[in-house]
Each structure stands twice: as structure tokens, then as C-alpha cells.
Amino acid sequence: MTTLAVVEDILRETAVPMSVREIVERAGARLPSKSKTPDTVVARDLSMDIKRKGETSLFVRTSPGRYTLRTLAGGEMSSDISPMQRTAAPPSMSALSQRKPPAAAPSAPRTRDSDVQGGGFAG
Numbered sequence: 001m002t003t004l005a006v007v008e009d010i011l012r013e014t015a016v017p018m019s020v021r022e023i024v025e026r027a028g029a030r031l032p033s034k035s036k037t038p039d040t041v042v043a044r045d046l047s048m049d050i051k052r053k054g055e056t057s058l059f060v061r062t063s064p065g066r067y068t069l070r071t072l073a074g075g076e077m078s079s080d081i082s083p084m085q086r087t088a089a090p091p092s093m094s095a096l097s098q099r100k101p102p103a104a105a106p107s108a109p110r111t112r113d114s115d116v117q118g119g120g121f122a123g
Helices: 003-014 020-030 038-056 083-087 093-098
Strands: 059-063 066-069
Touching: 003 020, 003 038, 003 059, 003 066, 020 038, 038 059
Parallel strands: none
Antiparallel strands: 059 066
């Protein structure tokens, strides 16, 4: 049984949106992966399925880190999340590190010593 098949069974049993941690705890030994980080495997598989299949995926993200079956989602999906965000996978760390930092605000024009009246030292 694949990871996603196990997740599908669990989400069908509970019929409520669940966090990846809750899914992994409930799945226990049913998960086929023997990874030391099963949360990561489940999150990756869910995100990739949603990203690849879009509206045809069995799964939907109801809020950051919470998933349910599309057939159960109905009106439970958060209204503050756009349809694009619902199907998009979170950016990977490598994608975040490749982003350019925001441009600095333009600074005030610099003045030269020759632009300042008086030009001498006080004292």
C-alpha cells in the first residue's frame, strides 16, 4: 500500500481535516516508508500529488499543514486562501534561498563637501 493510499484511508476514517503529524500518528506502522522522518514523507507526497494533479487530486490542503479528501472538503476550506494557494505546494527551501532580497529603498541624495555653504570647521 502506498503512502497516499494509507493517508486516504485515514482521512476517510476520520472525515475531518488533519495535520500531517496527526495523520502519521494515526497511521503508525501502516506507512510503507521506514523513514526516520515520516512527517516529511507524508507532507512531501501530499504536496506533490496536489501540485501534479491539481483539481483532480484526491487531497486538498484546507489550511497550512492540514489536509483532507477533496470529496469531504465541501465548505470547510478556509475562505482566506485563494484557489491557487489551495492546490499549490509550499515552496521548497531551495526555492526560498534562490529568491532575491527585496530592493533597498532609494536613499536621499548625497551631498558633497563642496555643496555645503560655509565649508569651514567650527572651533
